[in-house]
Amino acid sequence: MTERSTVRTRIAPSPTGFLHLGTARTALYSWAYARHHGGQFVLRIEDTDVARSTQESVEQILESMQWLGLAHDEGPIYQMQRLARYHAVVEQLIALGLAYRCYATPEELDAMREAQRARGEKTLYDRRWRPADASHPGKRLPEPPAGVQPVVRFANPVDGAVTWDDLVKGPITIRNEEIDDLIILRTDGVPTYNFAVVVDDMDMGITHVFRGDEHINNTPWQINLWHAIGGAGVQLPRFGHCPVILGDDGAKLSKRRGAVSVTAYKDAGYLPEGMLNYLARLGWSHGDDELFTLEQMVSWFDGSHLARSPAQWDPAKLAWVNAHHLKQASDERLAGLVREQLASRGVVAGDAALLSRAAALFKDRCSTTVELADWCEMLFVPVTPPEAELAAHVTDAVKPGLRALRDRLADEATPWDKPGLAAAMKAALAESGLKMPQLAPAVRVLVCGRSQTPSIDAVLALFPRDKVLAALQHV
Numbered sequence: 001m002t003e004r005s006t007v008r009t010r011i012a013p014s015p016t017g018f019l020h021l022g023t024a025r026t027a028l029y030s031w032a033y034a035r036h037h038g039g040q041f042v043l044r045i046e047d048t049d050v051a052r053s054t055q056e057s058v059e060q061i062l063e064s065m066q067w068l069g070l071a072h073d074e075g076p077i078y079q080m081q082r083l084a085r086y087h088a089v090v091e092q093l094i095a096l097g098l099a100y101r102c103y104a105t106p107e108e109l110d111a112m113r114e115a116q117r118a119r120g121e122k123t124l125y126d127r128r129w130r131p132a133d134a135s136h137p138g139k140r141l142p143e144p145p146a147g148v149q150p151v152v153r154f155a156n157p158v159d160g161a162v163t164w165d166d167l168v169k170g171p172i173t174i175r176n177e178e179i180d181d182l183i184i185l186r187t188d189g190v191p192t193y194n195f196a197v198v199v200d201d202m203d204m205g206i207t208h209v210f211r212g213d214e215h216i217n218n219t220p221w222q223i224n225l226w227h228a229i230g231g232a233g234v235q236l237p238r239f240g241h242c243p244v245i246l247g248d249d250g251a252k253l254s255k256r257r258g259a260v261s262v263t264a265y266k267d268a269g270y271l272p273e274g275m276l277n278y279l280a281r282l283g284w285s286h287g288d289d290e291l292f293t294l295e296q297m298v299s300w301f302d303g304s305h306l307a308r309s310p311a312q313w314d315p316a317k318l319a320w321v322n323a324h325h326l327k328q329a330s331d332e333r334l335a336g337l338v339r340e341q342l343a344s345r346g347v348v349a350g351d352a353a354l355l356s357r358a359a360a361l362f363k364d365r366c367s368t369t370v371e372l373a374d375w376c377e378m379l380f381v382p383v384t385p386p387e388a389e390l391a392a393h394v395t396d397a398v399k400p401g402l403r404a405l406r407d408r409l410a411d412e413a414t415p416w417d418k419p420g421l422a423a424a425m426k427a428a429l430a431e432s433g434l435k436m437p438q439l440a441p442a443v444r445v446l447v448c449g450r451s452q453t454p455s456i457d458a459v460l461a462l463f464p465r466d467k468v469l470a471a472l473q474h475v
Helices: 021-036 055-068 079-095 106-118 193-203 213-230 262-267 272-281 294-300 315-328 331-344 352-365 369-379 387-393 399-410 418-432 436-448 456-460 465-472
Strands: 008-011 040-045 074-078 099-102 151-154 161-166 170-175 183-185 208-212 238-242
Touching: 008 021, 008 208, 021 040, 021 055, 021 208, 021 238, 021 272, 021 294, 040 055, 055 262, 055 272, 074 079, 079 099, 079 151, 079 183, 079 193, 079 213, 151 213, 161 213, 161 238, 170 213, 183 193, 193 213, 208 213, 213 238, 262 272, 272 294, 272 315, 315 352, 331 352, 331 369, 352 369, 387 436, 399 418, 399 436, 399 465, 418 436, 418 456, 436 456, 436 465
Parallel strands: 008 040, 040 074, 208 238
Antiparallel strands: 099 151, 151 183, 161 170
């Protein structure tokens, strides 16, 4: 399995639900590997599970990929638009004696498996409808039963073994006697996953396949199908099977257990670069680097240093990584994201310059844009100080200092900027004999509704003069 001149990778989600975190990580690895080698990245929608596939899921997958910034070079390609191609390959395999029609009914197969279990055997299809071959030269098949629509099965080799050098796990060997003749075409004419994926990867020139290690048992079938369809000299893709991501309960993180959609993290205020940084480290490393840009990852990601053991999802670590990228983001960009967050709450925040200034002041205290929006919201809605905070900080001893500050702030000669407000605070402290740890929390509670903020003069500078005076007028 030599390297080809042009690397082509793919991501092929099934639209039976949202794009979950494991698939997003696989997409990242596939995308980064292609970009590292100057290759192409293909997006394929594997929609052959007709009963469960939905257009809503397709749209969510596309939205997730766009938000993550993992742009595809080809696609999206839909499997259900390629049925004629699959049928042609099936007929080719049947003509070559490498596939056959099976008329066994579900009831017959259930009885077969029950008998195998009773004998303590592994439950494998007994090849009852497989035509005569070298291993059974005198075999005669009965007439196909009337009214039974057959499936088509692949005539998997009955002996030997399948071996490949996995990009993650190293050499893997599985004997053909451990696998049976899988169904490649259902009775309704829709191909099964293991067959369609081989035809697609072959037609699309895929050179490297990154996927979860739950697919390891599928790989021998797929390699045998590659040889059957393409001939003995066919060039196989390189496979890399990445360990699953575990939830905080130690069980596999999946659509059905604990995982939420990629877009849910977008809504929760995470940045795509933070999400990708964290996902990358769930199964790959570059020395001791924990924080890096997507550009750095592309330059480093050559397919080595992929972990063989499962990684555990850690929300606190994700928040830490995202906080780093939040601090690196431009204030103008954060302002736009905060505006979206506030709009989802019904809060109109039209002053882009004010939002940028607020983002610059508050972002060091936040790990998500939701938290940043929590800080900025007080600039656009009436603030109601909590009674407990008022009782704790706006005491009779502090009120003279608050009145002194209000009088100075009401003077139009006081500059409404950080230095001017700092000077007004200093004068109010001198007049009242208070200390800053007494006066500042009271001002914060009355104006911001909370007793802890960044520097009070910087915070007050974000508010209009009249709004601050209104907050101080009742003391």
